[in-house]
Amino acid sequence: MTKVLVLGGRFGGLTAAYSLKRLAGSKAEVKLINKSRFTYFRPALPHVSIGVKDVEDLAIDLASALPEKGIGFTEGDVEKIDAKSRTVYYTAPDGSKKEEEYDYLMIGIGAHLGTEMIKGWDKYGYSVCEPEFALKLRDRLANFKGGKITIGSGPFYQGKAPKPKVPENFVPQADSACEGPVFEMSLMLHGYFKRKGILDKVKITVYSPGEYLSDLSPASRKAVAEIYKGLGIELVHNFRLNELRENEVVDEKGKKLESDLSILLPPYTGNPALKASTKDLIDDGGFVPTDLNMQSITYDNVYAVGDSNSLTVPKLGYLAVQTGRIAAEHLANRLGERVKVEQYYPTIVCVADNPLEGYAVSVKDDTWYGGQVSVAQPAAVNHLKKELFTKYFMWTKGDMALEKFLASW
Numbered sequence: 001m002t003k004v005l006v007l008g009g010r011f012g013g014l015t016a017a018y019s020l021k022r023l024a025g026s027k028a029e030v031k032l033i034n035k036s037r038f039t040y041f042r043p044a045l046p047h048v049s050i051g052v053k054d055v056e057d058l059a060i061d062l063a064s065a066l067p068e069k070g071i072g073f074t075e076g077d078v079e080k081i082d083a084k085s086r087t088v089y090y091t092a093p094d095g096s097k098k099e100e101e102y103d104y105l106m107i108g109i110g111a112h113l114g115t116e117m118i119k120g121w122d123k124y125g126y127s128v129c130e131p132e133f134a135l136k137l138r139d140r141l142a143n144f145k146g147g148k149i150t151i152g153s154g155p156f157y158q159g160k161a162p163k164p165k166v167p168e169n170f171v172p173q174a175d176s177a178c179e180g181p182v183f184e185m186s187l188m189l190h191g192y193f194k195r196k197g198i199l200d201k202v203k204i205t206v207y208s209p210g211e212y213l214s215d216l217s218p219a220s221r222k223a224v225a226e227i228y229k230g231l232g233i234e235l236v237h238n239f240r241l242n243e244l245r246e247n248e249v250v251d252e253k254g255k256k257l258e259s260d261l262s263i264l265l266p267p268y269t270g271n272p273a274l275k276a277s278t279k280d281l282i283d284d285g286g287f288v289p290t291d292l293n294m295q296s297i298t299y300d301n302v303y304a305v306g307d308s309n310s311l312t313v314p315k316l317g318y319l320a321v322q323t324g325r326i327a328a329e330h331l332a333n334r335l336g337e338r339v340k341v342e343q344y345y346p347t348i349v350c351v352a353d354n355p356l357e358g359y360a361v362s363v364k365d366d367t368w369y370g371g372q373v374s375v376a377q378p379a380a381v382n383h384l385k386k387e388l389f390t391k392y393f394m395w396t397k398g399d400m401a402l403e404k405f406l407a408s409w
């Protein structure tokens with residue numbers, strides 16, 4: 001039977017694996033390799049940091065969820081892919097070195113969070129991108145008695161060449177990989193400190209390596225600036241973070257912002273496992289260039305989905321799911337199933353939640369890609385949407401067959 005190996009078990013990889021199994025059935029043996037047995041619903045990790053969710057609420061056990069749907073699971077840390085010999089090399093949990101051959105490969109191991117690129121990260125850095133970061137921030141916030149807080153993202157090291165074979169307007173150059181979580185954290189912390197009764201003792205500053213939320217339309221950015229004005233949040237553009245110190249953060253030009261608590265979305269770079277792989281599989285940033293079917297431009301039996309693919313800009317769960325679905329549909333056709341392959345169309349879809357104040361800002365915007373849609377709306381019902389979406393992801397164990405319809409709510 002045709003062997004399909006899927007690497008990575010979050011939005012992109014899970015969607016690709018579940019969709020392919022559903023579409024191709026017994027025509028493919030599908031197996032997924034992920035670094036850890038448990039995977040976590042990342043968009044609700046900010047909620048962990050403010051104490052409204054627990055990490056356990058967001059965990060999916062891949063070792064049981066995938067076999068329940070006829071997909072094999074192996075826990076392993078992928079070291080490299082040899083695309084020429086169709087082999088993946090990985091390290092098993094006991095430290096032993098393993099390799100696995102494939103007929104088709106679907107890469108969904110995401111990007112790399114470059115915390116090591118920020119001086120002072122180990123001592124002064126806080127984040128929400130992984131469960132352990134969110135828990136560390138939760139403890140710090142619980143003891144925070146007031147002071148200056150900075151929130152921002154590190155630079156995005158986007159690849160430049162070779163380019164993916166897709167319309168150029170689909171892949172704009174970005175300073176930040178994704179500022180949605182920064183926006184969400186800034187709203188959440190306002191609610192958190194208000195609830196704690198120390199809002200007047202806290203000063204929140206948000207910074208961006210370029211123009212903040214440059215992936216949204218000028219009208220949406222203006223709406224966000226108005227929200228920040230109302231909440232007393234200061235906004236600083238063009239601040240490319242370089243160093244964290246005890247009471248300040250410093251950018252690449254030496255500019256400083258006072259900061260007693262420094263929260264950041266670390267710099268995004270290509271995944272080290274991809275950088276160690278066959279050179280012509282990746283671009284100069286360590287991302288995989290593909291065509292609109294998510295098929296590698298150099299190896300036609302390799303697909304890339306989600307953050308690992310160079311065409312997804314910004315790095316967004318919504319785009320990871322869309323690309324995972326398309327790759328599965330395209331491969332199912334090659335395996336003999338007649339399935340309609342969806343057209344890739346990038347749109348920024350995300351919900352920045354503020355659960356402690358009972359509202360969220362729902363964003364839908366394609367103007368960055370030349371479209372006309374631009375919505376950024378704060379409303380109580382949007383908070384409910386985020387809550388339901390989290391429950392939906394957990395209930396389906398990451399198999400979001402209806403996501404295409406739900407995203408247009």
Ligand SMILES: Cc1cc2nc3c(=O)[nH]c(=O)nc-3n(C[C@H](O)[C@H](O)[C@H](O)COP(=O)(O)OP(=O)(O)OC[C@H]3O[C@@H](n4cnc5c(N)ncnc54)[C@H](O)[C@@H]3O)c2cc1C
Nearest residue numbers: 008010011012035043078109110306307315316317318320
């Ligand atoms: C705090 C936060 C909040 C966010 N909120 C939203 C949101 O509300 N909406 C939205 O659309 N997007 C959101 N995003 C962006 C979204 O989470 C990412 O775009 C999305 O997770 C990308 O999915 P992916 O599957 O491509 O990659 P990832 O989520 O990075 O998953 C990669 C998987 O591969 C595994 N892996 C990595 N390296 C290896 C290796 N070498 N070997 C084996 N396995 C490996 C990882 O453990 C992981 O399971 C948020 C991001 C953050 C950080």
